[in-house]
Amino acid sequence: MFAAVIVGVNSKDVNRLFDYKIPDHLAGVIQVGHRVFVPFGPRHVQAYVMEIHDTSDVPASKVREIVKVMDVEPVLTGELIHLSKKLADYYIEPYISVIETILPVALKTKSKKVLVLADDASSEAKFLYESYAQNSEIETKNLSTKSLAELMPYIQAGDIYEDILIKQHTRQKLQKGVQSLYVNKAPLERAPKQYEALQLIEDSSEPMLLQTLKSEGYSEAIVRELEKKGYVRKLDMVVERDPYESRVFEADYKKELTEEQADAYTNINQALLAKSNETFLLHGITGSGKTEVYLQLIQTALDNGREAIMLVPEIALTPQMVNRFKARFGDDVAVLHSALSHGEKYDEWLKIQNGRARVSVGARSSVFAPFKNIGLIIIDEEHETTYKQSERPMYHAAEAAKLRAEYHGCPVVLGSATPSLESYARSSRDVYKRFELTHRPAMQEMPKAEIVDMSDEHKDGNSGILSRQLETAIHERIKKGEQTVLLLNRRGFANFQICQNCGHVPNCPNCDISLTYHKNNNSLLCHYCSYEEQVTKKCADCGSTDVTFRGTGTQKVEEILRDTFNVDIIRMDVDTTKRKGAHEQLLSRFETEKAPILLGTQMIAKGLDYPNVTLVGVLNADTMLNLPDFRANERTFQLLTQVAGRAGRHELPGQIIFQTYNPEHYAITLATDGSYTEFYEKEMQFRKFARYSPYYFHILFTVSAERIKDCLEATTDIHKTLVDNVSDSSIIIGPSPSPIERIKNKNRFQILLKYKREPALQNVLNALDEKYTQIYKKTGLSLKIDVDPQYI
Ligand code: ADP
């Protein structure tokens, strides 16, 4: 028997199947989807079994053997293998890069350099080897150079990987400990005690734990004997920790649906029961009960013996969502998010894999939850950019969801108060079926936001960051004991140093971007390459000491607020939420201690639901409008609508204030009362006129190299390839410098391809990718191909 594997080496050069012989003692054990160890060149590497065959085209003398199998159960199902191929093709990626994205990081083994005895080692070598180590491997770092030199002629050096289960979960780290388990291999005839033990192992429907065997009166010696004879294999298995173990969730009961909710529910439910893979768009204002619809649909999926995946943009930001799911479905819920450690994530993943959790709630990568019978996939806040991975593989969770839905025969539900233009356009053409939720069943209707023109404030002599209107409103809340949420929009807005004499702004020496001022360590920092320098208070250009700081960071705003109102303020930004769990702690402080003001960046815009919040203020509603990105209007509208939804959600009426220098801009005026369809129509005109998505698909090619000349040469070449291969209806823009022209000392140039239909495009992209992979190896010039980019 032969296994065709993908090796765990992330390189286009090995992006194909390699055949290995399955050794006799592993025949029948190794299945498709197993992780195995294989010799690869001079090393041993982790690999994934994609296919199993009786024969191989590789000459018998050339086929090497699989060294070992790493899991009891295969980690990839046939479906996930298929999915990884589809996504790899679509996003022009090596298969392994997608496979390793699908699996939890904990399953990716790290190598360490070790020395192993060669098969044909001389007796002298063996003697030397054994004098250095009793076990079969010696870590090279434990040897002196002299010893190493002495050994090297006799033995092989290789990268050996540690078994991940042992490595990731060292005993100290585990709360509940690692237990050994045994898997049987074949029956045994003589030695009755061993025979009995083996029978027990065989009869057990699950892998047998060593301690269970011991408690039945079989000693470890018996087990060792069985192992030596090759009848059983010993593996380390992890007993999971539950990060939510110590929390108590109030039970939550299902609500009687409103007419609008019921309409959506009934239709989606029909698709679920009919095993149809339709995509639905649930367009509902904040608080309109989208989540309640999700919860009830998931219940039906479970009742029908199926599983459900619920995606949220960033779960650490929405603890309330987790609470609701845990409250409704209890231990059936696995939670996957970036704030968990690798080990914790792996544990949650295991719960899903072995069927103990049937609902997953998590961020982007949990779309790959290893369920075997999915009944429903939900993507909440589907417009959020976090659903597209910004590093390779640059996949979008919705793409993966639709592929999985096709396989499982299940509906996909995209939910949002402000759908992406792409999704809404599809729903208008009936590609997606759309349902609208226009009312709030349990809360006040949305108040209309007020717009304050900050230029008027300045004209009237108020040069502060708070308009008089917002200041008065905050004072009122403080007096009444109600709470205020303030958003400082950080994208496109930073705190920098400027010389009042010559206007010089310190830039990063490696990147084309101004350095951001950080007050707590009095330094200037580059957010792209982490370059840092101390503030000198002297202009590097003209030597003047008349330097000052512009732009207002959250720290500065916090100070101003404290001076103005003299109350407790909770600040949430990247600095205050770095520590694990900090986010949740700050929010729970806001809730329980009723701090009068919560000041934060974008991360406070989502999901918060506190009855006592009656005022929401946006300090700078327009900073995002200036970003060099065709989606700037859309993102502004989405953010403002989102944050406005935080006010007056319960009995108390809410008030919302947007401060802006662009009081007439439609992305702002239409957000005051969440006029989504009006915004959609206006923005679509612009997209049509400027020939952008959703009228066109985009592919962004970014080349980066040390020399501008090389960038230009490469982009000119790519330009030519595109001109020669795409139809006249496509548009090629560039080569032009990227919005950030230099990052980490590399210049960046880009080409944007806009197209409607290019059936042969994939081949063109593959060819370009292959060509530039080779060029990269020789010169270091790199090409990044972003299919359906989020930022252009
Ligand atoms: P969304 O997800 O659209 O923001 P939620 O599902 O969170 O809305 O609903 C907002 C609030 O309304 C929640 O407190 C929820 O429990 C309540 N709710 C939702 N649907 C109903 C209903 N049909 N009857 C009563 N209350 C409801």
Ligand code: ZN
């Ligand atoms: Zn100067």
Ligand code: ZN
């Ligand atoms: Zn930099």
